[in-house]
Amino acid sequence: MKILSRLYLILVFIFLYAPIAVMVLISFNSSESTTQFSGFSLYWYREMLRDSATLEALRNTLVLSISSAVVSTVVGTLAAVGIDRMRNRFMRGAVMSVTNIPMMNPDIVTGISLMLLFVFVGTLLGLESYLSFWTLLIAHVTFNLPYVILSVLPKLKQMDKNIPEAALDLGCTPLRSFFKVELPFIMPGVVTGFIMAFTLSFDDFVISNFTSGSSFETLTIHIYSMIKKSVKPDIYALSTLIFAAVLLLLVVYNMSDRSERDDARGKKRRELRFRGKEGGAAK
Amino acid sequence: MNRKKLIELRGITKSFDGEVVLDNISLDIYEDEFITLLGPSGCGKTTTLRIIGGFETPDSGDVIFDGARINDTPPYKRHINTVFQRYALFPHLNVYENIAFGLRVARIRDEEEISRRVREMLEMVNLKGFERRHVTTLSGGQQQRVAIARALINKPRVLLLDEPLGALDLKLRKDMQNELKSMQKRTGITFIYVTHDQEEALSMSDTVVVMNNGSIMQIGTPTDIYNEPKNAYVADFIGESNIVDGVMIDDYSVKMSGHTFVCVDAGFGKNTPVDVVVRPEDVDVVAPESGMLRGKVTSVTFKGVHYEVIVDIGGFKWMIQTTDYVAPDAEIGVDIEPDAIHIMNKSEYSGMFGDYSSFSDELDALSENTEEEED
Ligand SMILES: Nc1ncnc2c1ncn2[C@@H]1O[C@H](COP(=O)(O)OP(=O)(O)O)[C@@H](O)[C@H]1O
Ligand SMILES: [Mg+2]
Numbered sequence: 001m002k003i004l005s006r007l008y009l010i011l012v013f014i015f016l017y018a019p020i021a022v023m024v025l026i027s028f029n030s031s032e033s034t035t036q037f038s039g040f041s042l043y044w045y046r047e048m049l050r051d052s053a054t055l056e057a058l059r060n061t062l063v064l065s066i067s068s069a070v071v072s073t074v075v076g077t078l079a080a081v082g083i084d085r086m087r088n089r090f091m092r093g094a095v096m097s098v099t100n101i102p103m104m105n106p107d108i109v110t111g112i113s114l115m116l117l118f119v120f121v122g123t124l125l126g127l128e129s130y131l132s133f134w135t136l137l138i139a140h141v142t143f144n145l146p147y148v149i150l151s152v153l154p155k156l157k158q159m160d161k162n163i164p165e166a167a168l169d170l171g172c173t174p175l176r177s178f179f180k181v182e183l184p185f186i187m188p189g190v191v192t193g194f195i196m197a198f199t200l201s202f203d204d205f206v207i208s209n210f211t212s213g214s215s216f217e218t219l220t221i222h223i224y225s226m227i228k229k230s231v232k233p234d235i236y237a238l239s240t241l242i243f244a245a246v247l248l249l250l251v252v253y254n255m256s257d258r259s260e261r262d263d264a265r266g267k268k269r270r271e272l273r274f275r276g277k278e279g280g281a282a283k
Numbered sequence: 284m285n286r287k288k289l290i291e292l293r294g295i296t297k298s299f300d301g302e303v304v305l306d307n308i309s310l311d312i313y314e315d316e317f318i319t320l321l322g323p324s325g326c327g328k329t330t331t332l333r334i335i336g337g338f339e340t341p342d343s344g345d346v347i348f349d350g351a352r353i354n355d356t357p358p359y360k361r362h363i364n365t366v367f368q369r370y371a372l373f374p375h376l377n378v379y380e381n382i383a384f385g386l387r388v389a390r391i392r393d394e395e396e397i398s399r400r401v402r403e404m405l406e407m408v409n410l411k412g413f414e415r416r417h418v419t420t421l422s423g424g425q426q427q428r429v430a431i432a433r434a435l436i437n438k439p440r441v442l443l444l445d446e447p448l449g450a451l452d453l454k455l456r457k458d459m460q461n462e463l464k465s466m467q468k469r470t471g472i473t474f475i476y477v478t479h480d481q482e483e484a485l486s487m488s489d490t491v492v493v494m495n496n497g498s499i500m501q502i503g504t505p506t507d508i509y510n511e512p513k514n515a516y517v518a519d520f521i522g523e524s525n526i527v528d529g530v531m532i533d534d535y536s537v538k539m540s541g542h543t544f545v546c547v548d549a550g551f552g553k554n555t556p557v558d559v560v561v562r563p564e565d566v567d568v569v570a571p572e573s574g575m576l577r578g579k580v581t582s583v584t585f586k587g588v589h590y591e592v593i594v595d596i597g598g599f600k601w602m603i604q605t606t607d608y609v610a611p612d613a614e615i616g617v618d619i620e621p622d623a624i625h626i627m628n629k630s631e632y633s634g635m636f637g638d639y640s641s642f643s644d645e646l647d648a649l650s651e652n653t654e655e656e657e658d
Contacts, residue, residue, distance in 0.1 A: 160371055180388075
């Protein structure tokens, strides 16, 4: 029994990490072959760094994912506070469903519908090119918001309602009480929401593809267009770097207090499984 | 006494979701007073306190503070501070910063003054040396003290305490009762104290307000409340009492259980049905033939200081506390002195309380436990 379960574990790890291991290995290959390892070299990394379009795309992606994470964290936290203070149970349920639906929605549907909206409003306003950084930002904030709300809400629920009242009692206005007492309390949830929003933004392809114009290319879109031409190992180098960055982020994230974010993460995992099963079909 | 009124509640009514929680409450609270709201769980004590603190607004009625109406004054503008039921300490701050919170909010910049006043408070609540401790590492009793220090540092006119000792064990509770009482005396701050424990209320308060179901049953000093309860509800809630149906034959003369007793009450009219209260410790056990009433002992429980005896007198079960042993199933006689008899008008609570026929210690212990869990 024990041997079997260990075997199972090994198999899982092989399936999960074999592709990544191969990719990392090949990124250090000195030749262009994907089947033969002819020697260790950083050639493809240099090649990648020489490619100004790739660097531009990386910069764009960082700008986009950081700004969308900041905006959605601020807006999402405020929304969570608002939802938490709702007294009417029915209204609260309704708002929560409205929040959850975009999470369940397949990316392709969200992407197409957002694009339609931007084109529609852009035409209405008589703009020449309506897809830009700003439409991309709006799109990313839209799909990030539910994750932020869902990671902040449990912390608010955990908080004894007498704690902000104690702050009022001691002379704080409601605003000061929020910053001095409530925000520190829900901070772990806010940070989780921010990291989640950042990673979701960073690796999004489908929605970005529909809502970005030609003027603003993200990394995922850039890689996709590179693959369409020819696959060169500098893409593997780039992917390896991104993997390393994500790994680092994950380690940092797991090292800080973890118990608090299990709830929100569980929701994300469940949703990913759901997507996996249903494929791209509409819900 | 020449006391100054500090808070007046005038006809306060409050409902939640269409359910009346406070029904026309009126109450005067004086300077330098230790006043206790006493009543069973769910009777509206916390809601009353929250209205005084500014966390709820009454549906109708006025809250007057120092002569001015403060219905719409937010909590942060009231000279009232609160010790919350579950302490509500700020978990991200240490003991020192929790206590200093009120001073920092008041924008006192002088660190020396802050330090001096925090230390003063720590000394008062016996927590010297705990400055740097994190509040989540403190015991219930210590958290309690931090909550009191935090609430008192801004020198409020009034301190609200919502069942502050509810979570502490018995020994600690007794100590804290004494400390709170002396703290109130020393500071001269008005304490408004909430509890469902009648013993606590009687031993600490200048004034006790007995509440039931959103209404005030009686306001008075502990001795008034104990010796002259207004109705069967109060008599039963405050300590043990035998509440017997009686008829006021004339002034100073009441008939119950077939015997006419001399009493000290008057003014009820002739042949008026009344409730008669006799405290268990005021009943004397005598020989069967010489007693005013006679009955049969049904149970005897040793309580340390005294025996608790249940006696069946003409079908009504009395509770008697006596230091002399009586045997179960024995016939005994009982005598009651005139000043041990308290007469009350009949009320909606008549007949609901004060008969020990269903009495059993186990049952009592059970119901006490569930009450605590609810809270
Ligand atoms: N915010 C609220 N919403 C709805 N009902 C409430 C609220 N606060 C108190 N109640 C109800 O009011 C009644 C009195 O509550 P409370 O004042 O807390 O009683 P106590 O402190 O005497 O136990 C209870 O029945 C309680 O359920
Ligand atoms: Mg209460």
